[in-house]
Amino acid sequence: MKKVLIIGGVVLVLIAGGLYYTQVYTKSFSPSAIVDFSDGPLKVQVVYCRPYKKGREIFGKLEPYGKTWRTGANEPTTFETNADLRFGDKS
DSSP: OHHHHHHHHHHHHHHHHHHHIIIIIGGGTSOEEEEEEEETTEEEEEEEEOOOOTTOOTBTTTBOTTSOOOOOOSSOOEEEESSOOOBTTBO
16 A cells, blocks of 8 residues: 555656646747737637747748748647637638
8 A cells, every 4th residue: 555655646746747847847948928909899819839939040941941830839829709700701
């Protein structure tokens, strides 16, 4: 029984450390940001993570032209609105 408690404690510490790393440490490299827009009753919110360039040349070097690349960092970008939107003639 003592071994089970020790192993359970070690597993719990490892899980907590992993969660800390993924939620806190990695956010320092690509911090999250929120953009809110409202116009009358319309409300739009975009939540995203911004990657840091850190002096690197991104396009043409780190990410070659003509190749699909990931636009976000960490979590995927979310786009929320409280009403239907129209872009040109499309809802």
